Amino acid sequence: xxxxxxxxxxxxxxxxxxxxxxxxxxxxxxxxxxxxxxxxxxxxxxxxxxxxxxxxxxxxxxxxxxxxxxxxxxxxxxxxxxxxxxxxxxxxxxxxxxxxxxxxxxxxxxxxxxxxxxxxxxxxxxxxxxxxxxxxxxxx
Numbered sequence: 001x002x003x004x005x006x007x008x009x010x011x012x013x014x015x016x017x018x019x020x021x022x023x024x025x026x027x028x029x030x031x032x033x034x035x036x037x038x039x040x041x042x043x044x045x046x047x048x049x050x051x052x053x054x055x056x057x058x059x060x061x062x063x064x065x066x067x068x069x070x071x072x073x074x075x076x077x078x079x080x081x082x083x084x085x086x087x088x089x090x091x092x093x094x095x096x097x098x099x100x101x102x103x104x105x106x107x108x109x110x111x112x113x114x115x116x117x118x119x120x121x122x123x124x125x126x127x128x129x130x131x132x133x134x135x136x137x138x139x140x
Contacts, residue, residue: 033062035134038123042130050130058082058120063112066138071128073102080120085110094122104128107138 034057043049058080075084077094085091086106093114094100102108113120126134 032059033057033064043127048130049127052126052128052134054124054126054134056122056124058113060118061113061116062120064108066107066109067111067135068105068107068138069102069126069128069134070104070132070136071126071134072104074125074127075100075102076123076125078121078123080118081114082120082122083110083112083114084108 036055036057038053038055040050040052043051055078075094077096077098079096081093081095083091083093084100084102085108086102087109091110092100128134
């Protein structure tokens with residue numbers, strides 16, 4: 001009987017370690033979202049405004065925290081599939097060649113890779129106040 005309880009204890013410990021490792025790897029993947037600043041230019045005909053273009057790479061399972069931009073954000077999907085959503089609206093899944101808009105008053109509640117196995121990449125154009133931050137975290 002003693003060997004059965006040791007076996008059960010060992011099996012439980014191993015299962016717990018596997019679950020912990022899987023959760024840690026998923027959290028690490030989400031932390032590895034890569035944002036590349038491609039360009040920022042003043043809008044000559046709109047004083048005090050600028051446009052910033054960024055590329056965002058989501059690893060498999062990658063996601064953004066809840067945030068806002070205080071900008072008009074225009075998204076264009078290059079590779080993979082992404083899920084986007086703002087507070088009060090139904091999330092949408094976007095594929096290469098599709099676009100999405102996020103307004104300056106929107107709270108971006110969902111921004112993630114639709115796949116747990118394939119990366120995704122998209123461009124974002126942000127029309128914002130000159131010098132304003134790209135992203136403002138929101139505690140939802």
